[in-house]
Amino acid sequence: MPAITSKGDGLPARDIVTAEWEIEAVLAWHDDNARAAIGTLLDDICHLRQQLALAEGAMSTGMTRGWRPSYDRD
Template sequence: MTQLALDIPEEETVTQSPAEVDLAVSVLNAAGGDPLVAIRSLLADADFLRDQLWIASNLMSKGISRGWKPKYERVS
């Protein structure tokens, strides 16, 4: 599976995207308009990021994080 490349102007990638950029539309456009490809790509990205968070949290000392523990799932 290839990584999606979103069509967000470069000057807007420094901080969060402004309201004018619809990230959902960007994801769909990057997936060629196929919603299943977009969903599969986002799920693969989320899985990769969870793995990276797990690795980082296991390598980081408790003193550096001052007791902070990551959450692996979004809390609503």
């Protein structure tokens, strides 16, 4: 099993083997139709952004000690 390394921010980097397996699984789910797979993933991103916005609205600043969610990768 490959070692999981850190990206320097304290979070583990994605395992390359796992990422490749996930890509193959997504394509297989969509019968190797890349456009359908991308469409589904974009729908998932939209849904998750909406969920993040709802969670942000429900959180108090004190609860998160001033932390605010980021909608984009840094």
